Amino acid sequence: MTQAILSIQNLKKFFPTKSGLLKAIDDISIDIHAGEVLGLVGESGCGKSTLGKILMKLEQPTEGKVLFEGNDITEISQSSLRAHRKNIQMIFQDPYASLNPRMTVSDIIAEPIDIHRLYQGAQREGKIDELLDTVGIDVSFKNRFPHELSGGQRQRIGIARALALSPKFLVCDEPISALDVSVQAQIINLLKKLQKDFGVTIIFIAHDLGVVKYLSTKVAVMYLGRIVEVAPADELYDSPKHPYTQALISAIPIPDPKMERSRDKLIIKGEIPSPVNPPVGCAFATRCPKAQSSCFHKRPALESISDAHKVACHLLSV
């Protein structure tokens, strides 16, 4: 297999709080290959957004390495940060809050181009038109302000801005959760097209497992700052191995009344423990229907059960 474009190694991020260290990311390792779409799923507070922020260098990790094409981005100095941002761009969750309300559409999209001094004059205008065309917004919108646009249009502008520097890697942090169903499909199709046409590698952070399956080639499930299972998307959904993944997939409502009512749902009891004081052994042990005494004492390592399928569960390792 080719070398990973992004390799996360033993990454940790702890935030100090009044009641102790909050372990937002607790020893994560994962490789992402060029052209892959990695879906990152998990419930709120599991550390998925923090991971996205570390990749963008919006947060500095406590420990561990993030290698992008072989270079550790955690050691990039402020002065060479600009070059890094050319490689990795981000699409944010809230299209209402992530665009400057006082800038026009064309200024918003051109800002990265101007900062990096890529194009001037007619070339710059041409690039803006091209980007608008890519995301399916009419060129006549160039002089409008964000408040004149709908949520879906705003999210497209956010995507156009992220594409302005032709990044190799996109971090999408819940890009569709703030949008209506009919508009979500537009953005999902657009992301799919970008991936196909430009071959960008994407990390897609979401809590909607249906959308993640549709978009991703590989899915990582996070729980309390740890990765509990990684597998190719189809394999993960067809034969989830970790009890948490099983519960998570079982909890997704299916838009089909007969199927939805006839299946046995695995509803896990209880809530996510506090990341300030996570369980000693397996993070999921407190809610796991299959937990044994070893699960409460020893943390399970993420181990391969087949080529690309890794699980962190004592019950599966011999």
Added chain:
Amino acid sequence: MTTPLLEINNLNVHFSSHGKKLYAVSGIDLTLNKGETLAIVGESGCGKSATAKAITKLLPSFSSRISGDIHYEGRNLTHLNESQMQSIRGKEISMIFQDPMTSLNPVLRIGMQIIEGYRKHHPGVSFKQAQEYAIEMLQLVGIPNASERINDFPHTLSGGMRQRVMIALALACKPKILIADEPTTALDVTIQAQILNLIKEIQQKTQTSIMLITHDLSVVAGYCDRVLVMYAGKVMENASVYDLFYNPKHPYTQLLLKAIPKINMARDIPLLPIEGHPPQMTFRLEGCPFVARCPHAMKICKIKTPPAKKISNTQSCSCWLYYKESSS
């Protein structure tokens, strides 16, 4: 057929601010039977929450105007004054809101919030009795150590726990109708499943009628009996959950169902988004509100609003496609 518990005829809700009008709900009809779960689905701004708040009269009186009839047990709620409404709201008809973070009083212990409402509607009950009842309610919604937790403040609880408290609060007076406005939108999937199951369980015990307002069709599939699809302040389709999912009639419903990715869907099939945007609701719409985005739009659709057409006993649809004479 029995008479419905709640019957709404030609409900209109208009807002006005800074001299501008907003037609949030335009002439909707709906019925809710005893023990039934009715879903109201639609995208943001389609008037589903405005409908709920019109029923409970929680809309600000200075900026909103409600017209039409809301019949509940022989009374027309639109004619009641605030003090009459207070004896119904919370006791007969209660509501769970979307955001459990902001809908509890942050400076009042959760037990007190239940006791307060319960004693208001049951004046003869002592504080002690009400407190015991509050503990019972919290146990019912699955809060562990309820006798100690009644003294907790909302900020010490997680989102799922707060939503449970909201449910306990809403059900404390054994209402006949529970309006749940996006009760699980702010929650995680595993917690969403817990809360929806809880609501369903309690409904089976108490025979409460539920009006579930949501934008998530997947939630509707598993938990509701009947579905009302709203668009731009109007009802597009009113059908049993099976008719709606397996035999949708209105073009909007059909497109909406195609726009959601299904878990068993092949990855190379593109989703079918609905192009365009919902109409501006700042003026009274003539014709079908969906006409601009509808693939089957005809001349008449722009001119006249289609009335609801009965397709079968369990399905009706507001679309000119189902009127034969419209083709002429």
